[in-house]
Amino acid sequence: MSNKPLKVALLGCGSVGSQVVRLLTEQAGDLEARVGAPVELVGVSVRRLDAPREVDVPAGLLTTDAEALVTREDVDVVVEVIGGIEPARTLILKALESGASVVTANKALLAEDGPTLFEAASKAGRDLYYEAAVAGAIPILRPLRESLAGDRVTRVLGIVNGTTNFILDKMDTSGAGFAEALEEAQDLGYAEADPTADVEGFDAAAKAAILASLAFHTRVTAQDVYREGISEVSAADVASARDMGAVVKLLAIAELRDDQVAVRVHPAMIPRSHPLASVREAYNAVFVESEAAGQLMFYGPGAGGSPTASAVLGDLVTVGRNRLNDTTGVGESAYADRAVRPMGETVTRYHVAIDVQDRAGVLAAVAQAFADNGVSIQIVRQEGRGADAQLVVVSHQATDAQLSATVEQLRGMEIVREVTSVMRVEGESE
Missing domain, CATH: 3.30.70.260 (ACT domain)
Structure with a gap:
């Protein structure tokens, strides 16, 4: 046990960031025991100092100068939960260059420019962990990266967007049309005022790219993913699926065929006997098929402040242990360098x-x-x-x-x- 604290800087204090602050405070004793040193939050970068927040953050920790925070010499780990491409990419790169390890939940950035981040982490000799980027609290990336490292994954099939699953579930159970189900999702807070990223499949495509990259040891970007959303799914489609003993889900599918990687996101009919068919409301699930282990399914809440913060804290514990032991965990694995198969x-x-x-x-x-x-x-x-x-x-x-x-x-x-x-x-x- 070290008396020297692990110093953490947090970028963003929205729904996820607020819960990270809460868990760091409430679980301080447990985190210290698990990491092997006290975990100290030394700064929180926000856009506005006076914005309302879900948790009380000491005023002395708040700053609008994110760059100064991530380049502090005493910061050991930077946690990024602001999302988007910029300024997140620049801040993560500066953090790594300054000697900090990084924990991020940024699926869009990883799917667009993951290799740049991984190369920077490798060059700096620091960790880049991102379990929270896919499926919220569900531990899926670590099993793909570590638990199944001795196996050959052949297929990943998942429901990785809670908004679309909620909408399609309501269409199935109530007979509602797409517009009606979307309005209910927005009223309940499951869908944004502008739901485009979710209902048109962009969010799921980014997650599919990350899953495919890990499963098949090949660099896959969001641009490599064939994408269709659910806005054209009609009540008649859902009824027809029901007549077939099936249900409509927005699926993220990554497959290994003829030593090529095929990655796609689109609505599909699946039989009600399939494990994914029973995934209701805003929950997520990922179904993994591998040669030795066979079929595995990972299920749980795929979004939300607390579930996502749980995944962030899990990475923080691992990264903290690595810092204390002056080592790093598993980095990018892209040795296979397989071709991405066209959708046609x-x-x-x-x-x-x-x-x-x-x-x-x-x-x-x-x-x-x-x-x-x-x-x-x-x-x-x-x-x-x-x-x-x-x-x-x-x-x-x-x-x-x-x-x-x-x-x-x-x-x-x-x-x-x-x-x-x-x-x-x-x-x-x-």
């Missing part, structure tokens, strides 16, 4: 709803469009008659390019009034 070459399945003319030969013509593009049909059923006639087709696996071409061909056929819905299907074996 990714193998998937489709659920297609088609408004068609109710006349002889329609089913055969639709089946021929699938056959023309090399796509095999698993399920086909007709709903309604006359003006309300609709075909629902579920395909077997094919490349996304083949399936997209099939849909385009259907849209150009005289017998097809409209292709009303196209959604991928996941979680079922062929």
Whole structure:
């Protein structure tokens, strides 16, 4: 046990930062025992000194000069929870250059420019830990980085955005449309006033890039991730999934196929028997498949001040121990340097709803469009008659390019009034 305190600087005192301050105060004794030295908060960088905060922070700790705080010679660890690209990137780099280790929750920055941060940490001989960047309190990054280091991960399938899961869950359980469910999410504080980052999949794509990078030891950025949001998911899509014994979820999927990495975020139908189907409201879950361990699932609250702060403090304890022992933990692992497979070459399945003319030969013509593009049909059923006639087709696996071409061909056929819905299907074996 060292009497010399571990000195911590905090960047940001919003919902997460406030809870970090609270936990540092309330759990001071336990943290000291776990780290091996007292943990002392020496400064908190904020944009406004007089802004209301969830916890009381001694005025002497508050500062608007973040750069001066992170470059202090006595700071051992900088905790960054301000989010965004800048000034977070510059401040993290300056902290590392000044000799501090860094704990961050910044998924957007890691997904955009992680290699720059990792290289700076390696050059400085300091830690860069980021468990809180993906799935809040759920311990998923450390298992991928350390617990499964002796295994070969083949697939990561997850619900990593609580806002979209809440919306889709409400659409499933109440029959509400997207707009109605989004409004409820905003009223309850699960969705921002501007929900674009969540509902259009940007948040999930950043997390998918981080998960893929760790799982497959390859640098993957958010730009490498195919992305679709949930704003086009209709009540009819959700009802159709229910008729199939399935549920619609926004999934982050990272796969290893033919020694290439495929990463995508999009809404998909999954059978209600799949473990991810039971993930309700704003919860997150990540399903990992590996050659030796088999199937693992990690579940819990994926956002919020306290859950995210829990992950931050877990990293802080590890980084603090490393500082006391004058060592560092596991850094970036990108040795595999695998190629990222384009979405068109990714193998998937489709659920297609088609408004068609109710006349002889329609089913055969639709089946021929699938056959023309090399796509095999698993399920086909007709709903309604006359003006309300609709075909629902579920395909077997094919490349996304083949399936997209099939849909385009259907849209150009005289017998097809409209292709009303196209959604991928996941979680079922062929």
